[in-house]
Amino acid sequence: MSTLSVEFKRGFSATSMGAVAWRAARGSIALIAFLALWEVLPRTGWVDATFLPPFSAVLRALFEMAVSGELGANLLASAARAASGFAIAVAIGVPLGLLIGWYRTLADLLNPLLEVFRNTAPLALLPVFVLVLGMGETSKVSMVVYSCLWPVVLNTVSGVRNVDPLLVRCARSMGLGSLRLFVKVVLPASVPAVFTGIRIAGAYSILVLIAAEMVGAKAGLGYLVNYSQYTFEIPKMYAGIVTLAVLGLTFNHAVVFVERRLTAWQGHR
Known part of the structure; x- marks a missing residue:
């Protein structure tokens, strides 16, 4: 196998992994934002921490x-x-x-x-x-x-x-x-x-x-x-x-x- 083909496969694999990682991160944005709000709102007093703990x-x-x-x-x-x-x-x-x-x-x-x-x-x-x-x-x-x-x-x-x-x-x-x-x-x-x-x-x-x-x-x-x-x-x-x-x-x-x-x-x- 030539050096060029090996480098092409490595680049293609890296691109595919990057695309998968980006899709996973993009799909987690809303969840992360929700959990961050859940943590912050009780601590800042916007909601009562007694009923909604962080x-x-x-x-x-x-x-x-x-x-x-x-x-x-x-x-x-x-x-x-x-x-x-x-x-x-x-x-x-x-x-x-x-x-x-x-x-x-x-x-x-x-x-x-x-x-x-x-x-x-x-x-x-x-x-x-x-x-x-x-x-x-x-x-x-x-x-x-x-x-x-x-x-x-x-x-x-x-x-x-x-x-x-x-x-x-x-x-x-x-x-x-x-x-x-x-x-x-x-x-x-x-x-x-x-x-x-x-x-x-x-x-x-x-x-x-x-x-x-x-x-x-x-x-x-x-x-x-x-x-x-x-x-x-x-x-x-x-x-x-x-x-x-x-x-x-x-x-x-x-x-x-x-x-x-x-x-x-x-x-x-």
């Missing part, structure tokens, strides 16, 4: 809970409940959505029921889940399943129904039967819509779980936030909220990673 105080509380093991125990409890309910919802919702989207008769039969459930707020049913299933793990996981199921089902149905008709006609003209048409054309084309529903469900799983944990739980991030408010340990309360935000971001990035793996054939910018 971000450094929140980080200190976060570190102390991490060292004591309190944060890890509550985080593990919430993550296990959210992941269990989310996984059950995806395992049920994707096949159900594919069936409803592919078979028009089944869709006509189930659509009225789906419309009722999709327009019933999960949190409105929280007392029902508690009364029927009790205040243990079952009711909390069931709440997550219920809240996550409908975004997955409805987006999967939409993905199947909105497959490009030209692709379907071309596949049929090549002699593909209904099963092979579904597996080779419809299913791959509907994957982006399916993952849109899965990402929405991931956000719902955290949101609904925290509300459920604030009612009768003895562990979990929702319990931690609620208990810290009652005992007026405000830095711990905000530390729990920050942990919830990180958990939600981690959940979302994991789903996006899997989606990019499964849709690599589409190309991503």
Whole structure:
């Protein structure tokens, strides 16, 4: 390999790394500005530090809970409940959505029921889940399943129904039967819509779980936030909220990673 080509590759690699670093820095500007305001406003008296402590105080509380093991125990409890309910919802919702989207008769039969459930707020049913299933793990996981199921089902149905008709006609003209048409054309084309529903469900799983944990739980991030408010340990309360935000971001990035793996054939910018 010539010296010129080596130098070109080095320059290209440096340029690419610089572009990646610039994009990462540019994407962090708003977050850094927000955290800086959070630190400065309580210290300058613009807001009451009793109710909104500086971000450094929140980080200190976060570190102390991490060292004591309190944060890890509550985080593990919430993550296990959210992941269990989310996984059950995806395992049920994707096949159900594919069936409803592919078979028009089944869709006509189930659509009225789906419309009722999709327009019933999960949190409105929280007392029902508690009364029927009790205040243990079952009711909390069931709440997550219920809240996550409908975004997955409805987006999967939409993905199947909105497959490009030209692709379907071309596949049929090549002699593909209904099963092979579904597996080779419809299913791959509907994957982006399916993952849109899965990402929405991931956000719902955290949101609904925290509300459920604030009612009768003895562990979990929702319990931690609620208990810290009652005992007026405000830095711990905000530390729990920050942990919830990180958990939600981690959940979302994991789903996006899997989606990019499964849709690599589409190309991503």
